[in-house]
Amino acid sequence: MRAAAIPAPAWPAMPPGVIAVLFPLGLLALWSVSARFGWFPPQILPSPTEVGTALLDLARNGDLARNSGISLLRVVEGFTAGSFLGLLLGIAMGLSPKTEDYVKPLFTAFAQVPTLGWIPFLMLLVGIGEPLKILVIAKAAFVPVTLNTLAGIRAVPSIYVEVGALFRFSRWQLLRKVVLPAAIPPIFTGLRYGLTHAWNALVAVELLASAEGLGYLLVWGRQMFWLDTMMGAMVIIGIVGFTFDRIMAVIESRLQRWRLA
Amino acid sequence: MARQGHLQIDRVSKQFRVSGAPLHVLDAVDLSVAPGEFLTIVGASGCGKSTLLRLIAGLDTAFQGNVILDGQRVTAPSLDRGLVFQEPRLFPWLTVAQNVALGLLNAGLGKAARDRAVSEHIVLVGLDGFQDAYPHQLSGGMAQRAAIARGLVNRPGVLLLDEPLGALDALTRARLQDELQRIWAAEGITMLLVTHDVEEAVYLGDRVVVMAPRPGRIAAVFDVPHPRPRDRSSPALAGLRDQVLAALEATTSGPPPTGMVHIASRPALAEQVFLPAE
Numbered sequence: 082m083r084a085a086a087i088p089a090p091a092w093p094a095m096p097p098g099v100i101a102v103l104f105p106l107g108l109l110a111l112w113s114v115s116a117r118f119g120w121f122p123p124q125i126l127p128s129p130t131e132v133g134t135a136l137l138d139l140a141r142n143g144d145l146a147r148n149s150g151i152s153l154l155r156v157v158e159g160f161t162a163g164s165f166l167g168l169l170l171g172i173a174m175g176l177s178p179k180t181e182d183y184v185k186p187l188f189t190a191f192a193q194v195p196t197l198g199w200i201p202f203l204m205l206l207v208g209i210g211e212p213l214k215i216l217v218i219a220k221a222a223f224v225p226v227t228l229n230t231l232a233g234i235r236a237v238p239s240i241y242v243e244v245g246a247l248f249r250f251s252r253w254q255l256l257r258k259v260v261l262p263a264a265i266p267p268i269f270t271g272l273r274y275g276l277t278h279a280w281n282a283l284v285a286v287e288l289l290a291s292a293e294g295l296g297y298l299l300v301w302g303r304q305m306f307w308l309d310t311m312m313g314a315m316v317i318i319g320i321v322g323f324t325f326d327r328i329m330a331v332i333e334s335r336l337q338r339w340r341l342a
Numbered sequence: 343m344a345r346q347g348h349l350q351i352d353r354v355s356k357q358f359r360v361s362g363a364p365l366h367v368l369d370a371v372d373l374s375v376a377p378g379e380f381l382t383i384v385g386a387s388g389c390g391k392s393t394l395l396r397l398i399a400g401l402d403t404a405f406q407g408n409v410i411l412d413g414q415r416v417t418a419p420s421l422d423r424g425l426v427f428q429e430p431r432l433f434p435w436l437t438v439a440q441n442v443a444l445g446l447l448n449a450g451l452g453k454a455a456r457d458r459a460v461s462e463h464i465v466l467v468g469l470d471g472f473q474d475a476y477p478h479q480l481s482g483g484m485a486q487r488a489a490i491a492r493g494l495v496n497r498p499g500v501l502l503l504d505e506p507l508g509a510l511d512a513l514t515r516a517r518l519q520d521e522l523q524r525i526w527a528a529e530g531i532t533m534l535l536v537t538h539d540v541e542e543a544v545y546l547g548d549r550v551v552v553m554a555p556r557p558g559r560i561a562a563v564f565d566v567p568h569p570r571p572r573d574r575s576s577p578a579l580a581g582l583r584d585q586v587l588a589a590l591e592a593t594t595s596g597p598p599p600t601g602m603v604h605i606a607s608r609p610a611l612a613e614q615v616f617l618p619a620e
Contacts, residue, residue, distance in 0.1 A: 240427070240429070240431050241431065241433065243401060243431075244427075244431050244433075244444075246401060246419055247399060247401065247419045247425055248419070248421065248444065248445050248447060248448060248496075249418075249419055249420070249421065249448045250447065250448070251448075254447060254448075258433075258444060258447070259433070262433065262435045262436075263433075263435075265435075337435075339434055339435045339436075339476045339478070
């Protein structure tokens, strides 16, 4: 409220949608200008038009759809497995302090090793095929989902739990009717983080050990010195990640309709 | 069939440990509540009045003595004892009707009977038309009405009310007091209302119990013989209010009267006045 007392500079009022695209558009303009005036050699920073053309080529010859499809499938599989296990473990630890006592130290140590740090070990264990990618992505999603689910369940107000006790709710009823609905917002935050981490891990693992997928497209572009292809792949990775996050946000607000209206 | 809702509190004591030292929240409380009685409890903060309600509700079972309802010792919550908290405690993700229906989850009713009970109780508390509203769309008074409907939906023999009107404005408060009285008369159930408002206690109660803090105990019990409907501004009620207020003030001024014998800790006297209708 105090901020409102400070006279705001007389910016023209703009809808948030416009503000959101202003900065990216500015960057794009700067990029075009730098390409036009040759501030960077074109081998290092190709112009936006070249990147656009490369993307169109990739789209036309089917490389884009094929590699995107492979990446999406991997992320869906890994994220589903990792977040499912994360939900289970988070709920188990959230409901039972004893389980937390047993599992939490190991889990923390496990989580402290970065996702990328698991790749060499997993390569020895399962090779460099699909299981490696799925495991790495699952691990990336598993950690934030577990932690946020645990925190969410612990933060359920005891006054709600007491209402359940008053009406003689069983453990299952308490979980279904009180604990899970109350913990939905933090659990969803965990799922959103988990999906972002899963997507990042996917690109990383494809960079290191893959012959297809969007991450591979990146490496391939760099190795061939097709920097327009490489940057095109980066753009697609960014757009897909952004879209994932938006989808999760929409589901989240649907699940919490009671907060709005 | 004898009327249900005969509540006996038999030498109930309760201690908390506060940083190692025992704190006597309730000390040998004796009280007998007749079926269908409207009993109000006033007391300074820390006198254990809310704790007493929680013990009767069965939410807290670590205490000495007995709470006996219709011959059964209270050891856990029961659908036969409703409790309305100080704050409405509605689940924000459920509508009014869903919140009320939650009380019936373990009542063993069919869906049709459940729906009927829910809408009946929503009408009873005057929330008709707000079944599908979410708690954040309700005013404080409406939310508390919904909470009362949830407390009543199992048709409990005893309804415990823990300062449910404390946070409301004067007008809403007066209106809900009358609603509570109307519901009490219509349902014929035993009601225990904890409040810090002496006027409310005298206006609503058949008896007013004054509790004293440290240790929490009953200091005095007043009969309110005035017929209903009562007139808030009647001089007789005002006189009684002043008496209760004086008794309440005596509990907080001066050194704690440790060896004091109070009438309500003599069950014989309480029984004499309120014989359970068997």
